[in-house]
Amino acid sequence: MVILYYILFALTFIYGMYFAITGLFGFKNYHKSMFGRHKPKYKFGIVIAGRNEEKVIPALIRSLKKQRYPSKLYEIFVVPNNCTDKTEEVARKEGATIIECKVPVKQKGDALEYTFKKLVKRDDLDAFVIFDADNLVHPDFLARMNDALCEGVEVGQAFRDAKNMSDNWLTGSYTLFYFIQNFFFNRARMNYSGSAAINGTGFMIKKEVIANGFHTRTITEDSEFTGQCALRGIQVAFVEDAITYDEHPQSFWQSWKQRKRWTTGCYDCFKIYGLNLLKTFFKTGRIACFDMFMMYLAPFMVILGFFLAIVLAIFSICGVELFDFFSYLFASGLLFFFAFYIINVAMNVFVVKYNHKNPKNVISGIIFFSLFIATWIPINIICLFKKTEKWEQIEHDRDVDLDKLLG
Numbered sequence: 252m253v254i255l256y257y258i259l260f261a262l263t264f265i266y267g268m269y270f271a272i273t274g275l276f277g278f279k280n281y282h283k284s285m286f287g288r289h290k291p292k293y294k295f296g297i298v299i300a301g302r303n304e305e306k307v308i309p310a311l312i313r314s315l316k317k318q319r320y321p322s323k324l325y326e327i328f329v330v331p332n333n334c335t336d337k338t339e340e341v342a343r344k345e346g347a348t349i350i351e352c353k354v355p356v357k358q359k360g361d362a363l364e365y366t367f368k369k370l371v372k373r374d375d376l377d378a379f380v381i382f383d384a385d386n387l388v389h390p391d392f393l394a395r396m397n398d399a400l401c402e403g404v405e406v407g408q409a410f411r412d413a414k415n416m417s418d419n420w421l422t423g424s425y426t427l428f429y430f431i432q433n434f435f436f437n438r439a440r441m442n443y444s445g446s447a448a449i450n451g452t453g454f455m456i457k458k459e460v461i462a463n464g465f466h467t468r469t470i471t472e473d474s475e476f477t478g479q480c481a482l483r484g485i486q487v488a489f490v491e492d493a494i495t496y497d498e499h500p501q502s503f504w505q506s507w508k509q510r511k512r513w514t515t516g517c518y519d520c521f522k523i524y525g526l527n528l529l530k531t532f533f534k535t536g537r538i539a540c541f542d543m544f545m546m547y548l549a550p551f552m553v554i555l556g557f558f559l560a561i562v563l564a565i566f567s568i569c570g571v572e573l574f575d576f577f578s579y580l581f582a583s584g585l586l587f588f589f590a591f592y593i594i595n596v597a598m599n600v601f602v603v604k605y606n607h608k609n610p611k612n613v614i615s616g617i618i619f620f621s622l623f624i625a626t627w628i629p630i631n632i633i634c635l636f637k638k639t640e641k642w643e644q645i646e647h648d649r650d651v652d653l654d655k656l657l658g
Contacts, residue, residue: 423616
């Protein structure tokens with residue numbers, strides 16, 4: 252039993268150290284823009300799949316119309332699906348082109364697949380940008396994505412900021428979650444020629460990439476498409492200067508449903524792509540394949556880590572002596588957990604200040620972020636046995652003024 256513990260502990264330790272070490276690459280070229288500035292060249296098709304989003308989609312469209320990019324070089328498409336409100340009506344009123352989705356839509360990927368099948372036939376469009384209906388968009392977004400395209404990028408992920416980070420501890424925690432991902436995963440991987448992760452909204456795809464179709468099977472089309480890009484040898488670039496502002500769930504129940512969907516999608520992606528990603532990595536040495544294999548493995552490793560903590564507690568009660576460094580730390584009791592918590596808080600403060608935000612505006616998130624992460628443990632365990640079978644809408648109702656948000 253002790254030998255098995257050491258083997259499993261070694262696996263979790265190596266897994267954690269992999270992300271800790273690779274995350275340090277985020278500090279390379281600190282605060283330096285990754286792309287130069289270029290003249291407007293490419294025409295974008297902006298795609299917004301909306302389900303009952305009448306309260307927030309007008310603000311998104313208005314923010315897109317404020318782009319500091321020639322209006323002739325982008326067109327806004329809204330794809331209403333399964334709506335029981337006036338999403339289509341208000342989007343049309345704001346000047347968006349409506350695409351009527353004539354196929355059953357069980358998840359966002361279905362709407363995107365149908366839309367891209369129509370739009371790739373347009374000779375005047377060069378690339379597509381996908382937003383969620385609750386987003387707001389920085390005025391320089393398209394200009395920065397144009398810069399990336401001019402430097403050879405085929406798929407790009409924007410910087411995901413928040414429009415309601417100060418609402419409560421949950422929205423603050425979500426904000427920190429994406430800030431950490433932006434810096435320690437996406438930025439880090441750009442600095443060692445890896446590949447960023449697409450995270451749901453604010454991502455760009457050059458038309459040629461999906462000329463033969465956009466096909467996803469899981470309820471997390473973003474994570475799945477990232478894995479597909481890794482297998483195809485397409486780098487997902489992190490376009491840090493292209494910023495979108497997301498509305499995060501304000502209630503724990505909404506957050507619980509959303510994260511169950513994410514975890515289910517991660518399990519499904521591991522099942523579909525995990526082995527192929529690992530094989531491709533050993534065959535080609537493509538680091539993006541190994542990164543995505545490790546990402547899809549995350550829920551399993553969280554459960555394993557939780558299980559090992561329980562075993563360690565049982566060993567301690569039964570007087571079983573262990574000789575690894577972690578066991579000695581764990582034996583120190585509350586002191587260990589307090590030290591770990593302080594390190595977590597320090598990291599949170601760092602990413603907030605790095606992004607030129609005031610820590611006071613997200614203080615509840617900084618304090619309770621560890622709790623937010625801990626609640627993922629039961630989610631991962633539940634989804635291992637009972638997966639989320641269908642996409643459920645997350646309610647959005649925050650009408651935030653872009654100019655006020657930009658200060």
